[in-house]
Amino acid sequence: MDIYSSKLSPVLDIGVGVFLFVIAGLSIAGNVLVLVVAYRRSSRVKAPEMLSINLAVTDLGAAISMYPLAAVSAWNHRWLGGDGTCVYYGLVGFFFGTASIMNLTVMAVVRFVVSVNYLSPREQISRRAVKILCAWIWLYALTWALFPIIGWGKYGPEPFGLSCSLAWQWMKDDGFSFIIIIMCFNLAFPSLIIVACYFGISLKLYCTYRNCIQEGLQIPNIVKMNRRLLIIAILISAGFIISWTPYGMVSLWYVLRTSDPLPPEVTLLPCLFAKSATVYNPLIYYTFSKRFKREVRHLGTLCCIGSSPSQAAVNKNGDSLVSQHHNQATVIGNTQLLDMNYCPGDANHAPG
Numbered sequence: 001m002d003i004y005s006s007k008l009s010p011v012l013d014i015g016v017g018v019f020l021f022v023i024a025g026l027s028i029a030g031n032v033l034v035l036v037v038a039y040r041r042s043s044r045v046k047a048p049e050m051l052s053i054n055l056a057v058t059d060l061g062a063a064i065s066m067y068p069l070a071a072v073s074a075w076n077h078r079w080l081g082g083d084g085t086c087v088y089y090g091l092v093g094f095f096f097g098t099a100s101i102m103n104l105t106v107m108a109v110v111r112f113v114v115s116v117n118y119l120s121p122r123e124q125i126s127r128r129a130v131k132i133l134c135a136w137i138w139l140y141a142l143t144w145a146l147f148p149i150i151g152w153g154k155y156g157p158e159p160f161g162l163s164c165s166l167a168w169q170w171m172k173d174d175g176f177s178f179i180i181i182i183m184c185f186n187l188a189f190p191s192l193i194i195v196a197c198y199f200g201i202s203l204k205l206y207c208t209y210r211n212c213i214q215e216g217l218q219i220p221n222i223v224k225m226n227r228r229l230l231i232i233a234i235l236i237s238a239g240f241i242i243s244w245t246p247y248g249m250v251s252l253w254y255v256l257r258t259s260d261p262l263p264p265e266v267t268l269l270p271c272l273f274a275k276s277a278t279v280y281n282p283l284i285y286y287t288f289s290k291r292f293k294r295e296v297r298h299l300g301t302l303c304c305i306g307s308s309p310s311q312a313a314v315n316k317n318g319d320s321l322v323s324q325h326h327n328q329a330t331v332i333g334n335t336q337l338l339d340m341n342y343c344p345g346d347a348n349h350a351p352g
Contacts, residue, residue: 030282
């Protein structure tokens with residue numbers, strides 16, 4: 001039997017291809033927009049914000065390097081390229097997936113440290129520290145992705161035949177230790193750390209709110225800001241974990257119950273759900289961040305205006321006024337709120 005032929009119906013293959021094509025387009029457009037907005041604010045990007053930019057790079061990398069190949073394979077009703085592209089697809093998928101979950105974990109830890117010490121400017125995270133963390137994230141992900149290449153673990157086709165990943169159903173004997181360790185260090189432990197950090201932050205904010213209400217004090221603006229940033233961070237982390245958990249459960253089923261395989265359609269759905277994780281973050285930013293929404297609308301205005309000299313002059317003056325207003329607001333905020341550290345992603349998340 002051809003392991004790279006589709007186990008789905010031709011109609012379902014076409015539907016899968018369309019879905020992947022749409023997901024790729026939305027993910028590329030959304031994450032490119034995040035990077036463009038971050039670039040426009042590069043002079044004002046704080047150190048922790050680099051982690052959010054790094055996360056957009058991982059999502060964009062996955063969408064560009066994986067989804068088009070999977071979509072074309074679905075329309076062809078079999079995986080294209082055979083063993084070579086299968087190993088490539090499995091490697092980049094594992095690489096970007098691991099980089100994303102570790103990026104979210106580091107973001108949660110940094111967010112926790114910043115929130116605990118937001119009244120102490122000396123505890124700010126430096127750019128050098130964040131750069132080291134970003135480098136560690138990529139090195140960690142690359143190390144895990146290369147293990148199956150050197151013999152610990154294996155890449156292979158998914159049960160439905162139109163995608164490749166870790167060959168769960170073939171690693172019950174030879175790669176069982178690899179499966180258990182990656183489930184612990186690349187899903188379970190990071191998820192627990194993320195939940196613990198955001199629970200700690202939520203508890204601190206709750207106590208602050210309660211004390212202010214009991215003492216009849218006005219709730220500080222920096223506390224309100226941290227609450228909004230916390231909501232965004234939790235949604236981003238929850239979106240990734242919820243998207244990938246069904247896929248992890250199905251993969252474990254194949255490891256523990258190889259004699260009782262699941263129908264191809266059942267294994268397909270968690271895989272597609274996991275791939276959709278790269279789309280959520282820009283949507284969350286746009287929905288909950290006034291600044292990101294304002295920047296996106298401004299970019300849209302620039303695109304619609306075109307290159308008319310008079311319009312460009314007006315736009316330039318408008319940009320100067322906006323920039324001046326932003327700088328004034330920042331000074332006021334620094335004086336009144338002790339504007340310590342924004343959480344990771346403030347380039348896109350900070351309230352307007």
